[in-house]
Amino acid sequence: MSSRENILSKIKQNQPELLPLPDLSVLGSEKYDLVEKFTEILEGIGGKVLQVSDIEEIKNYIISNYPINARVISTLPAFSDNRDWQTADPHSLKDAEFLIIKGQFAVAENGAIWLTESEIGQRVAPFITQYLAIIIEKSSILPTMHQAYEEIGSIDYGFGVFLAGPSKTADIEQSLVLGAHGARGLVVFLV
Amino acid sequence: MKTHSEAAEVFNKDFDRTTWHDQTLFMVRQKRDKAAFQIDDWELLRETASQIKNNVLSNMHNYLLQFEENASNNGIKIHWAADAKEHNEIVYGIISDYYRGEIPVDTFKGMVKSKSMLTEECHMNEFLAEKGIEVIDTDLGERIVQLAEEPPSHIVMPCIHWKKEEIGELFHKHLGTEKGNKDPQYLTEAARQHLRDKFLTRPIALTGVNFAVAETGEFVVCTNEGNADMGAHLADVHIASMGFEKIIPQKKHLGVFLRLLARSATGQPITTYSSHFKKPRDGQQMHIVIVDNGRSTQLGREDFRNSLKCIRCAACFNTCPVYRRSGGHSYHSAVAGPIGSILAPNLDMRANADLPFASTLCGSCSNVCPVKIDIHQQLYKWRQVLVQEGYTSMSKTLAMKGMSTVLSNPSVFKFSGKVGRMLMDKLPFLVNNNMNPWYKQREMPEPPEESFRDWYKKNKK
């Protein structure tokens, strides 16, 4: 017998009698002021949140706060027409300084933003660039992870990520340091 | 090999350091409390998570088949490993196939790895090193202990026992940082540059698995640093190793576990990245190695099967007074702490017979566990089993037999309490003798003039 058959038959023999799954519909009843909660939580974990009225305001902010001579990539036509990087070898993004994308939706209770390949262009993009900007529509903020998975439903993707704040570590004596391996900074523009 | 209490004795020689270790971990425990108290439904969440995991244990066979089918349809190759050796051989086989049987002898043949306690359990790094394949641990804490040639001492914070001065020294030696610089920001930046080079040059990445979803065939990996993603999205080959108990039924159940995991582990609302891997990217190979290594045996042990519900948050470590004052290495097992002390004897009763005794049975672990494992009760049950099977020393066996007569018989319990109080009062050496394994390293408290039981009897109306 192969290991597969061995393992499966031993599991079948040893597993206890079938127990039911619990009801999840009772969870996620927390009521938040969604924008306020999302902002408070995300800033608490090292992100920056700005409420803006239009794309121009976002552009102005980026120009005055980040090195615009560096390589900036975006999946949004308003920021860049270049699409080549999305199909290039992922290693070629190693010098990308800044990525601007739009998130599908966000979660108030933990500051997480749901992104799939269609938003990020390349799987490695939101991790390998030095800084990250994500645009979120205020109306897309959901209270908890339960509503988040309802929203995702059965939509197909190859890769998806809940991203909450910049990359971080506290491995050296529990001192929080931003920018472990992923983006050093995250700014979220609420529109 | 030193037993837990012998190793703990060494750890405790440096009193200030032990206190520092203790306090650091308790601070993490307090962060967990703060995060938990902010969720009104926290207890309901724990109960729900526990019930989902109970269902998983009871339907494991079908969920695994369902997962295998869905993941295969998504283009992921599934492998099954009966034990650690087979796991390591499968991983080696995947690497060898990638190089068509001719693994090149240069520095670029290695693998980047993000946190996976399973590969620690399997001693995979050592196995691959013997075959000439270098494994680079990419979690900062794991990289630190790897450079120091040590195993992790904690499953979430692998180098919690290291001081920043020592890390500064280690990085000076291995990464060429300035001598004497111990600034965490500076040291983390040095590690970022050092490891970025590895991510960009290694063609094979291995990650662990936090949750594998039967319904969709996808798996979720949680990190704060982004190292799992940097490795996996750049590599030609992504290998994910998982114990079979990581399976959950449906995607919506992730909502429950992701709400609990990081809050229980570090007090964060969620980890920075919760990455859902469903299909390999174009041109990439994706493999999942599903490992048994004793788990199916544990599933058959009625008293201990609940330990397979564990989501490895380490809340039980951080709250445990014994772990905090003895350090992870005292447990001589890949997974230390209270849960490790339940898992280890399943794999080898003789080698790990000391671990279920490394507990005060205070129950704090069971109170914080997000999936409601009855940890302290299982530790107590293991003691019975190990004594019965003759794996414990004579003094422990005698003491345990005495204890269980006492605990299983209320009138003896009452009587022995009275005798105990007299003994401690008049003849302390009798309690503090070699026949009492609990006395070692502990100051016996002043016995109360009247026991709680006597007091309660007098005062209850």
Ligand code: SF4
């Ligand atoms: S036993 Fe419970 S508390 Fe301990 S690591 Fe596992 S899930 Fe966390």
